[in-house]
Amino acid sequence: MGNDWKERLGMVYSTNPDFQYEKDSEEEQGTLAPRQQNLRVLLDKKKRKGKAVTLVTGFIGSNEDLKDLGKLLKSKCGVGGTVKDGEILIQGDFCQRVMDILKTEGYKVKRSGG
Template structure:
């Protein structure tokens, strides 16, 4: 794979002092322990055709850990969803169920 394919966002710059960022240059995000996370639960219908989703935001950590937490929550609720951009989407209004699941997993600072 060529070097230009690894560049993020910019293919060419006329600035002679510009340095490209690549996937390897991204800082590694350390995942906070569950007790240190400040997760927020909310119900959203925006841009979803009137369907409800429970939105979990405020996760600090790597994408792999976010995806693993999202998978655990989806399995425990028995519904679908996704995890991306620091947020977890769970289909339906699952706020009360998710609150008890998160407390059992050690996430104490949830709203």
């Protein structure tokens, strides 16, 4: 075991010679297969100064896989966007195009009112 003190920051020193420090391992959920995902696509204008964004919610899986999906959608739509709080935001009204892309990738997609 390495002696990386940064991983143990905030721990109290133990005089027990048999003490083994155990890190809290936050396990990310495994990413479900596209066929098992139930994604919702909606047009959102709230808190965005009237600008429309296409919002994709309902993704179950790792943040890395969510970012990859967001990157794919942004590049196929040719616009900017972001991935945060488990949601993908695509700038502009691209609901239909996003739904088509997700269906092509094998995801189950529904349009939500918003």
